[in-house]
Amino acid sequence: MNASTPSAGLISGSPGPLYQRLAEGLRGAVRRGEFGAGSRLPSERDLARSLGISRTTVIGAYRLLREEGLLESERGSGTRVVASGRWIGPAVPAATMPSAKLTGEPAAGVVDLSGSVVVGPEAVPRPAADTTGLHEPTAGFGYQPLGLPSLRARIAARHTRLGLPTTADEVLVTNGAQQAISLLFTLFGRNGGVIVTENPSYVGALDAAHAAGARLLALPTDAEGIKVRPLRETLARHPVSLLYVMTTCQNPTGTVMSTQRRTEIARLAERAGVPVVDDTTLADLVFEGRWHPLPTAATGITVGSLSKLFWPGLRIGWLRAPGALMTRLARLKVVADLGSSDVGQQLASRLLPVSEDMATARRGQLTARLDLMSELLRSRLPTWSWTRPSGGPFLWVRLPHGDGETFAQLALGYGVQVLPGARTSPDRGFADHLRLSFVNEPETLRIAVDRLGEAWAACESGHGSGPLRSFTVA
Ligand SMILES: Cc1ncc(COP(=O)(O)O)c(C=O)c1O
Structure with missing residues (x-):
């Protein structure tokens, strides 16, 4: 976060007057390093406007933090984090990625519909629960930046089965798809390399592009995937370094790219000599049929993960890339962490053979919850609209009017966290959209939709600042 774009999470969900909740959120943001020593906070008026709250509330919060010695204000130069706190270092932008929760977020009792963690008690199947032999060092016993050979071979075999012939040399094991x-x-x-993405796209990828200092070009999509004409024109006009798409279960829209579109995209990219990354992290969650990676040979890169089938805390993902890229990527992996954990990789090796069964279980679980969520929203929020996704954990909802960022802030006050659409868009488009996950237990979904209904009613009646209360989830 920078001072001019306050996050929707700035108001804590704790009970108490709104100005205290804002002060607590600001304290947390400074503690986490989102505002560095000496950095300037937005003006009272701007912060009030972007959070959809009154200016008096912001004045109250700033006053409280000044009294604590955390902020200082000077006429003409605004409000700053005290410069004497140099030990806190320069600011570090917050990730947009909502699943990356830091300690203390969100407040207890808030139902979180902003993430994509598909977990349940069945997330840890028997092969993983049996830890026999995991403590024994594997052959090599040292750093293996490319990953455990046996796991690389299994991931390669999986790609080959899915229709993309792959050898173990073309696989690098990573700490999650991220x-x-x-x-x-x-x-x-x-150095400003140009990365083309779909618009909207996966928030964690946008974060990664910003962190790398890339230039992002976001192209429109339709029900079949990224549009061909804008892509053709962009490839002709710009020195594009990389194209990043999600062909199966796009995040956030849940669409699956049509076969014809895949062929066209692959052909265009190959002709332009531009590598294409197909992020297949959510692909196993497609509701019907089998999925296939993008049909690219020389330029094809696939990203995948065990996070959605099993559990994200396992932190096992991979990339499949042509051999020519491997040395470069392996060098970056060495700098990042010298290689992924041996124990996690051994577990992943045991889990991969049961991934088909897990995918079937996940599909059943997700489609039932999608049906429930759709029904709940239709009856409680009949003016909201969406297209039924072909897979994945999200509904990509369009509000009849208003702004998702303001509504998300309001909804947090009612005890539900949602992802405002603009976070998924490099040009802050889709301001009238929300990404809602439907992975929670049925009872929790009921509570969440009730709260969304209350928040929306308050929004419609102009009582925008939200109730002040604490939450208990059954
Ligand atoms: C499309 C997409 N790619 C990558 C990731 C990151 O996954 P991982 O947990 O494997 O890092 C996610 C997580 O939600 C995702 O939705």
Whole structure:
């Protein structure tokens, strides 16, 4: 976060007057390093406007923090984090990625519909629960930046089965798909390299592109995927380094790219000599049929993960890339962490053979919850609209009017966290959209939709600052 774009999470969900909740949120942001020593906070008026609250509330929060010695204000130069706190260092922008929760966020009792963690008690199947032999060092016993050979071979075999012939040499094991994206964006996006994405796109990828210093170009999509004409024109006009798409279960829209579109995109990219990353992290969550990676040979890169089938804390993902890229990527992986954990990789090796069964279980779980969520929203929020996703954990909802960022802030006051659409868009488009996950237990979904209904009613009646209360989730 920088001072001019306050995050929707700035108001804590704790009970108490709104100005105290804002002060607590600001304290947390300074503690986490989102505002560095000496950095300037938005003006009272701007912050009030962007959070949809009154200026008096912001004045109250700033006054409280000044009294605590955290902020200082000077006429003419605004409000700053005290410069004497140099030990806190320069500011570090907050990730937009909502799943990356830091300690203390969000407040207890808030139902979180902003993430994509698909977990339940069945998330840890028997092969993983049996830890026999995991403590024994594997052959090599040292740093293996490319990953455990046996796991690389299994991941390669999986790609081959899915229709993309792959050898173990073309696989690099990463700490989740997020690291795979970061390595690729660091390689292709540094020094202002141009990365083309879908608009909207995956928030964690946008974060990675910003961190790498890449230039982002976001192209429109339709029900079949990224549009061909804008892509053709962009490839002709710009020195594009990388194209990043999600062909199966796009995040956030849940669409699956049509076969014809895949072929056209692959052909265009190959002709332009531009590598294409197909992020297949959510692909196993497609509701019907089998999925296939993008049909690219020389330029094809696939990113994948075990986070959605099993559990994200396992932190096992991968990238599949042509051999020519491997040395470069492996060097970046060495700098990042010298290699992923041996124990996690051994677990992943045991889990991969049951991934088909897990995918079937996940699909059943998700489609039932999608049906429930759709029904709840239709009856409680009949003016909201969406297209039924073909897979994945989200509904990409369009509000009939208003702004998702303001509504998300209001909804937090009612005890539900949602992702405002603008976070998924490099040009802050889709301001009238929300990304809502439907992975929670049915009872929790009911509570969440009730709270969304209350928040929306308050929004419609102009009582925008939200109730002040604490939450208990059954
Ligand atoms: C499309 C997409 N890519 C990558 C990731 C990151 O996944 P991982 O937990 O494997 O890092 C996510 C997580 O939600 C995602 O939705």
